[in-house]
Amino acid sequence: MVEPQEVTEAECVVVGGGPAGVVLAYLLARAGLRVVLLEAQADFNRRFRGDTLAPSVLDYLDQLGLADEILNTIPHTRARAFQWHTPKKTYTIARYDKTSAKHPYYALIPQALFLPHMVKLAAVYPGFEVRMRAKVNQLLRDDTGRVCGVRHTGEGGQREVRARLVIAADGRNSKVRVLAGAQTIQLGASLDLLWREFPRRDGDPALSGLQLFGHPLGTIAVLNQVDHWQIGFTIEAGSFPRLREGGAGPVVAALRTSLPWLGDRVDAIADPAEFTLLPVRITKVDRWYRPGVLLIGDAAHVISPVGGNGINFAICDAAETANRIAGVLLEGGPDAELDAACAEVEARRRPPVQAEQERQVRIERGSAARVRRGLASPAPVLRLVAAVKPLATFFGSLNAKGLMAPAAPSDVILRRQTEV
Numbered sequence: 348m349v350e351p352q353e354v355t356e357a358e359c360v361v362v363g364g365g366p367a368g369v370v371l372a373y374l375l376a377r378a379g380l381r382v383v384l385l386e387a388q389a390d391f392n393r394r395f396r397g398d399t400l401a402p403s404v405l406d407y408l409d410q411l412g413l414a415d416e417i418l419n420t421i422p423h424t425r426a427r428a429f430q431w432h433t434p435k436k437t438y439t440i441a442r443y444d445k446t447s448a449k450h451p452y453y454a455l456i457p458q459a460l461f462l463p464h465m466v467k468l469a470a471v472y473p474g475f476e477v478r479m480r481a482k483v484n485q486l487l488r489d490d491t492g493r494v495c496g497v498r499h500t501g502e503g504g505q506r507e508v509r510a511r512l513v514i515a516a517d518g519r520n521s522k523v524r525v526l527a528g529a530q531t532i533q534l535g536a537s538l539d540l541l542w543r544e545f546p547r548r549d550g551d552p553a554l555s556g557l558q559l560f561g562h563p564l565g566t567i568a569v570l571n572q573v574d575h576w577q578i579g580f581t582i583e584a585g586s587f588p589r590l591r592e593g594g595a596g597p598v599v600a601a602l603r604t605s606l607p608w609l610g611d612r613v614d615a616i617a618d619p620a621e622f623t624l625l626p627v628r629i630t631k632v633d634r635w636y637r638p639g640v641l642l643i644g645d646a647a648h649v650i651s652p653v654g655g656n657g658i659n660f661a662i663c664d665a666a667e668t669a670n671r672i673a674g675v676l677l678e679g680g681p682d683a684e685l686d687a688a689c690a691e692v693e694a695r696r697r698p699p700v701q702a703e704q705e706r707q708v709r710i711e712r713g714s715a716a717r718v719r720r721g722l723a724s725p726a727p728v729l730r731l732v733a734a735v736k737p738l739a740t741f742f743g744s745l746n747a748k749g750l751m752a753p754a755a756p757s758d759v760i761l762r763r764q765t766e767v
Contacts (some may be wrong), residue, residue: 351498351505351507352504353506354506354507355383355476355507356509357509357510358381358512358677359381359383359512359513359676360382360512361385362483362497362522362523363386363515365393365458365516365645365661366458366661367644367661368384368514368644368665369462371516371665372466373469375474375669376475377472377760378760379677380673382474382475382476383478384466385477386477386478387482387483388479389480390463390479391458391459391462391466392459398423398455398457398658399656399659400453400456400658400659402443402450402452402747403446403659403747404659404752405418405449405454406447406449406450407662407755409450410755411760411761417464418454421456421460421461422460423457425453425455426455426555426556427443427444427451427452427555428743429441431729432558433561433723434604436724438725438733440725440732440742441739442736442742445743446743446744446747455557455570457573459572478502478506479501480501481499481501481506482500482501482522483526484499484522485497485498486523486527486640493639494638494640495511496508496509497513497523511639512641512685513641514643515640515641515643515646516642516644518644519630519645523642523646524647529634529637529642530633531631531633532631532632533629534705534708535627535704535707535708535711535712536627537584537708537711537712538627538711538714538715539581539587539624539626540580540581540582540652541580541598541619541623542577542578543577543578543616543621543622543623544572545612547574551576556568556570561723561725562601562604562723563722564580564582564597564598564601565580565582566580566581567579567580567581567602568581578606580601581653581718587624590619591618594618594619595617595619598616598619599614602616625652627651627653629707629708629711630649631647631648631649631704632646632648635647636686636692638682643661643664643665643668644665647700648697648700650703650704653707653710656703660699660750663751663753664696666752666755667692667695667696667752668692669755670753670755670760671688671689671691672685672688673759674756674759677759695753
């Protein structure tokens with residue numbers, strides 16, 4: 348085996364520069380730990396990522412002293428309600444006016460801007476390091492078999508980071524999860540998503556991003572990405588080959604009917620294959636923790652992109668993880684104490700994740716059935732919610748409660764706010 352050209356010592360190495368990894372790395376660095384963040388790509392500009400920061404997550408960022416700066420610095424849109432549009436009617440299914448005293452809305456902040464902003468904030472702390480184009484290919488183990496770091500390729504060839512804990516935050520196709528031997532279980536596969544970008548133009552509507560446009564072919568989501576739109580087309584799982592056989596005509600017609608303001612921007616679509624196919628898969632992992640390795644975010648549980656809450660569950664995972672492990676690592680606690688802290692992360696985070704996944708499985712099965720029947724309007728229960736404003740407010744508050752981030756401990760993380 349080729350010897351590494353560099354070996355770095357750290358308390359924690361975080362693999363993956365998505366929301367879970369970046370926020371956790373920031374929190375640990377802020378607590379005073381030596382943490383190395385490894386990101387396999389050259390930048391943070393991923394296509395088709397969810398951008399919807401929930402009111403409770405904004406409140407958590409506010410507790411950290413970050414929300415105002417993020418909202419004042421990064422271009423974004425705000426959604427105070429979730430709406431379902433049909434050619435005949437608009438249904439307001441959830442209202443967020445009672446979810447937070449300061450942030451009664453979802454903020455749709457492009458991850459391509461949010462993630463590097465968080466890395467910039469983390470870089471203020473001397474214990475933080477980020478390595479781009481760093482692809483992990485091996486878990487390091489000590490004489491007992493306990494994971495004690497990673498080996499990765501990148502600038503400078505083979506490099507190692509030795510650490511007491513490896514955090515796998517490298518997404519739904521996690522390399523670290525595979526190397527750790529964790530087993531995934533599929534929970535649902537009822538829907539697929541087709542994504543395509545369109546340029547934004549002056550005069551386009553001020554859509555928040557929390558709107559669905561119902562069409563007999565499937566529902567359409569429109570995400571504002573500052574200088575372009577991301578259009579997501581929800582279809583029944585496995586139906587893409589059949590859709591391709593029908594040519595671009597039905598897809599173009601659906602876009603023209605639901606989003607007529609796109610105008611000539613849809614004329615160039617010659618084949619549905621010009622959309623990116625994203626299979627919607629809801630999966631869980633047998634155990635999030637092995638000695639020396641903890642899985643969080645999509646590496647531990649894939650949340651359906653339908654609804655856009657994956658980013659919020661990822662940040663809640665990061666918050667809980669920081670709360671549990673930062674003190675142990677700072678004090679140099681024994682491995683048994685670190686193991687117990689990681690087990691506690693899973694014990695606290697698995698129940699809300701599981702509840703959300705079960706809800707998503709039910710929703711997606713119902714949505715797939717409605718697509719098969721060519722129905723453009725929401726389900727009857729959602730039409731009832733939309734018809735009674737207090738129900739829509741209750742529904743919005745109920746959804747928000749499942750996304751509560753734990754408060755940051757003042758003696759470990761918050762105290763560092765004034766020390767840099």
